[in-house]
Structure formats: structure tokens, C-alpha cells
Amino acid sequence: MTGILLPAILGLDVVAIAIALGVRPPLGRRVALGLLAIGGILAATLGGFVLAGSGGPGFVLDTGLPTGALHVSVDPLGALFLILAGLLTAAAAVYADGYLAHTDAGVVRAHVAVFALLVAAIVSVLVAADGVAFLFAWEVLAWSAYLAVILDIDDPRVGRAAFLMLAVSELGTAALLAAFVVLGANGFTFPAMIARGEALDEPVRSLVFWALVLGFGAKAGIMPLQLWLPEAHPAAPSHVSALLSAIIVELGLYGIVRFAFAALPTPEIWWGPALTALGAVTAAVAILWALLQNDIKRVLAYSTIENVGLIVAALGLSETFRAAGLAVLAALALVAALYHVSTHAFGKGVLFLAAGSVDHGTGTRDLDRLGGLTRPMPVTSVAMLLGVLSVAAIAPFAGFLSEWMILETFLQSPAVPLLGSRLVLVAAGAVLALTAATAVLAFARLFATGFVGRPRSRGAHDAVEAPRSMRFGMALLLGPLLAIGVLPALALPLVDRAAAGVVGPSVAMQLIPPLFGNAGPYAALVAIGGATFRGLLPGNGLVIIPAPGLSTIVSPTYLVLFEAGFVVLTALGVRAIRRLGRDRRAPAWGGGMSWRHPAAQYTATAYANPLRLIFAALFRSKALLSVPDPAASGGSGALEYEQQAPPPLERELYAPLLRSVSWFADKFKVLQSGDTNAYVGYILLVVVLIVLLRVL
């Protein structure tokens, strides 16, 4: 069964490329995207089969390359990502049909073909089972992502953003190549690479680890290589941004787990804390900058960097525990990290699709020009709200439990014997808690200023709901998002199976105590109702204990019941109170005014201002107010106000770097005089040098 699925998926993608190129839109577009959606569902099915325990497919393709045959197989870790990638591709492909409906036919043909190639590349990266196949798929992924971002071919900014993404990606590939060459000295199959990694000696081992982190970090957006995310995400069409943010960025994390963790089984003690510190700084800086952005997609892109930082911090924690010999804690941290990857993928996918439909329906993504969208765009608004609640980690939505588990595993850091590591972990945990709180602020701002209130521009006033295919695409992701939020106890064993064996044993029994079966030491939980629904639902139980011992106990499933109960009780209470007295509904009191200018509403810029002032030393933001000369404009010129807060690394690292590079280029220009005699002189000089070297 699984043996047929994999060729079928890749075959569908190839057919989709052919149809997209060969058949004119709208038919060609629709069929090609439909095939991609089916391929996505099949990929998720394949992942499900493998995680459910049936053996994954395995192929060996003898290509005659000097590096040996290409190996293809699906293991549990790849299967987890295959489920995420499959569902997200399906949703993005369905969504893209409506999104591309009004784009120029020739552009759409090429774009859909490239999109299909991108999808095929994502699947290939996940099923590649040797270093060469992986790197090949990785490069196809980088290039097809570059091409897929450029839908709007006329806008030079889009081209620049895509080029930046490609450049950072290639920088990462260079680092990967170096690491792979070292690891692949005895052949590029995964077992051979792992054996080689185990045998490496100290300075080389650390270099390989950090080259892998750098290489995959370029894709994941770990500082200092996060700079392409806030540029490429807004530039890309929304179905591509959703894939970028929810899958392609996560593939970087997949690479870190797959190679940096699995191939180097005995970490140095400093790797973990350093990785955690890197992740915590990434998360904290990104979420602060997310708060300042007015472009919805930029907010989401910075939030993606923040979530990647959070996951990397958890990965570092796992590595620290592993170095200290605490295998169970290491496995718990890895499960938390991978679970956060899953919840973030669904949440951010929904958010990017919803952001695209806002752009589609209003013509703008500027929060200060939006507002009042809940009535004209109900489906988009609900999708956005649910996505926001999940990514902002509000219980019982999906992101809550994963973020909770990460913070909970951080509270286990006293188990680490080394004082220095402990201090780093504790500080990182505190920074991450602050980050989580700031994320709530950033997402409250996104929804409150963008969707409720009254429209601030003509575009928002005349907003239209997205077409059916786009609404369906969003709904396709809302299903799993809500399901894993409400029933995490059914999703976590799958994540555990994917993580088991990488850094530690399976921890499913510990994470989800068997309250439905023989509760043993957890009998007290059963006594207070911890076994409700026994017999109705499969699995161990619905209660999750994210850390050893009974330090905290959480169950989103029962929480939903309680929350629903409170809502019902409140509604009944209000009805009862109403009946007691006379009831009259009066409009909100607005100081007696009957009309207010929508621009007088609280804006996104104003919402972020207190934080901008508190962190002024970090943001170094500048407010530019240009007052036109009354004489020149006839006394009717508009005031222009603009705020700038360039991100710290762009400001402190990349801008000086670029300046020095162009300074050097300027100096070397002297050599390129264009004078033929001078060039002949250079050649003579070189010949003399070579002769001298030969002689000496």
C-alpha cells in the first residue's frame, strides 16, 4: 500500500507540471492544482500510515552517479512532516485556484508549474534517505521557492526579496555542503553518515554541528540569517507564503533534527545551551519587531521567526539534556519542539491564507487602512481569529499546549548538573515566557485593528469575501488546527513516534498517563474525573503531563468542556437576570456624537507605541514628519508621518558589511581602468610572479 503511494504522489506532481504548462487556464490551472491537492492528501495519508506503524516504502535508484545510488524511504520523523506538508499543500493548492483567477494567463501557467515543482521538492526532501538525494532535493526546493515567490513579475521589490531569499538559502547550502562532505566520507547513506559522525573527533565535530545549524538555520530563519523572512513573505503570493512559513521554514528544523541531532549522537555540553540562547534571542527580538509592523504579512513573518526561535530553544534544551545523559527529558523537549512545529504549521498556514484573502478582498494589507472586516468577510475573519488564538497560545487552541509544553520542559532545567548551562536555560526560559506574552499583544493588535471597528479606507469599506475555493482552502486547515487543539492526546503519540529514537526513548506513556486503562500511580486523577470518555475515545487518556512527576497537569479536552459549560451558565444567568427587571438596549455611549471619522479609531501604530517607547533604546525608531512648504503647495499640502525601526541585525551587522564591501569595491575599481596597456602590464606581472615562485 505505502509502496504505491509515494510514486503516485510524485507522479501526480509531475503530471500537474505538464498540465499547468500544456493546458490553458482556467482549465489547466484548475486541474493542475486539483492534482496537487490530491497529491497532498495522499502524502498526508502516507505519513499517517507510516506513523501508525506500517513500514514505510523504500527504494534504491541506481543513477550511475559517482556518489552511489539514491536512497528513498519514509521514516517516522519524515512521516510527521509529510502529514503537515501534505495537508498544507492540499489547502494551499485549493486556495490558489481562486487567488490566481485574475492573474495574467501566461504568468499563471508558469507559476502553477513552478508551484507543483516546489511541492514535489518538499516531498522529495522528506523522503530522501541519503545525503546526495537530500541535497539535490534541497537545492530544487530553494530554486523552485525562489521562482514561486515571483508571481508579480513587474514589481522589482518582489524580485529583490526573492533574490535575497535565494542568496541566504545558497549561503546555507554552502555550509551544508561542507558538513555533508565531512559526514559522507564513508558513503552518503544515513547509517554511514551517522557512523562517520560518531567517529569524528572534537574540533571537527563541533564545526560540523554548527555548519549544519547554520546551513539549516538559513532556511529556518534563525538569527543572524532571519533577514529574508520579513522580505520574502509579503512579496510572495499568499499560498506560497503559507507554504514558506508553515513548511519550508520548518524543513530547516527538520534538517537540524535529522542531521545535527541524529548524526552526532554524543553532543558537547556547550552545544545545547548555545543553541537555546540563539533561539531565545531570535524569538525575543522577532516578536518585538512583529509588534511594530503594519503589514499583516510582515507581522506574520516576524511571528514565524519568533516561533522558530522558540522551537530552536527547545531543541537546544533537548540537546543539553542529552549531553547531561537525561534521555527522557531530552525526548520530552524534542516532542514539545516537534509538536510546536505541527501546531505552528497549521496556525500560520491559516493565518497566511487569511491574510491573502484580506489582500484579495480589500486591496491592502496595511493594518492602519483596514478595520470592519468581520461583516463583509465573515469566513476570512473567523479563520484569522482561530489562527490568531492558536498562534498566540490561548487555551484550548492548538498553540497553547505546544507552547506550554516547551515552557514546562524549561522548568526541568535544574536537572542539568552544570551550573553554567542551568543559568543559560533559566534565562532563556524567562525570555521565552516574556516572548509568549508579547506574542499575545502582537496578535491582539493584528485582529483588533485589522478586523473589528470600522473600515479606515475605501478598500476596507468595499471589502468582498474571498471566492469559494479560497474559503475552502482556509477551512481545510481549520479542521486539523481545531482537532489537535481539542484532542492533543490523540496527536501527541504520533509526534512521540516521530521523535522516538532521535535523542531518547518514547515518552508517550509518561506524557499521557494511561488513565483509560490501568491508572496505577495516577489513580487520584481518575478519582477527580480524569477518565471521562473512557471507552468513547481511543488512546491512553485525555490528560497530559508535560513534565516528569505531577508538577503540572493539563487537558485541553476537558478544558473545552469546562469553557463551554461556563459559557452556557453565563448565558443562562444573563437570561435569568434579564427576566427580573425591565430590559432596554441602548447604543454604546460615544459622547453624544453621531458620526466619528474612522481614522479617529485606535490604530495599529498607536497600539504599538507604548512598547515602542519602552524599548526605544532597542528599536532606535525614528519618526519622520514632513511638512510641505505652504507657499509651494498653495497651503493645501498633506502632512506626511512615517515611522522607521530597522531590525537590529540589518542595522548593526548587514548595513556596515555592505558599506565596507562597496568601499573595497570602490578602491579596487582603480585596477579596472579600461586601459589595454595596464591589463597587459598585469599579465606580465603575474607571469613574472609565477616564474619567481617556480624559481624559488
Place this chain on the structure above:
Amino acid sequence: MSRTGFQLPLLPGRSPSEPPDTQDRTRALEAKGASEQVGARVRRLFGGSFHLRHVDAGSCNACESELKALANPYYDLHRLGIFIEPSPRHADGLIVTGPITLPMREPLLRTYEAMPEPRLVIAVGTCACTGGIFAGSELVAGPLERLLPVDVYIPGCPPSPLTLLHGLLLALGRVEEARR
């Protein structure tokens, strides 16, 4: 000093030992009596806290001047538990001054709409009571009784603080009547 805390004013050009003239004394006693009664009713009917929202519906501000005088230390409205409130949501009564010009019609009705029941409506000054010299103008929507059910009329152009106190006494009396 007595419980009501009322003392004769020290007017300029007069030494404290000199007896004040009869008119002042009469007025002061009258004010004292009215204040005590108002205070007693506020305590009894509103637990010592009676809140009013004031809407200036096109007044010349003479009425406002007299209303403000109620808050000065001579009459000291707050001592009696009466407060002028910025939000209609917290108000027990609505004080309206002016002939209700057309632009103020809508805000006035909105204010009334925003008040919880039961609510008192007090027309202050000739303009609010009858339209005064603006009566019949096409630019006014008043007098107040054409728009809202008026409980108490306080005439005068402007009504003196003492008159206003009497009006409040009357308004509280209506509440007491309604409670029976």
C-alpha cells in the same frame, strides 16, 4: 459648628463682628433650609449619592454660571451628595439648559437614550422650559417638553442657585411620590 456646616459669609468691607444685613440673613437661612431638605431626601432616596448629567443644548451659559454656583462653597452641592456626572450611564437625572438648537437635538436624545431607568428630566431656565425669546424659531427644536417627558421645570433667566435648589427639592419630591 452645626452638622450642616453652614456659616454666614464674610463679605468684603465688613468686619466679622458687624451683623450682616437682613436680606442676606434671610437668604442664607432659606438656603440652609432648602439644603437640609435636599440633603435629607438625597440620603433617604438615593443613599446619599444623587448623580446628574447636564446637557447644554444651546444655552447662552448664564444658566451654566448659576449651576456652577451651586458647587461653590456657599451652597456646596457635593456636601449634599449631589454630583454632576460626565457619563449618562451613571446619571439618575438629566439637566437640560438652552432652547435645544437643531444640532444639539440628536446628542440630547442620545444622552437620554443612554441613561438607565428610572431617569428624571429637569428643564433649567426659560429657554429649556418654553423656548424663551427663541420660541417658534425654525432653528430650535425645543422647548424640551416637545422632545422628552419633563419632570421639573425651573424657570428663570437665569434661575438663581436658590431656585435651582428648590427645583432639585421638587425633583426629589417627585421621586418620593413615585416610590409610594
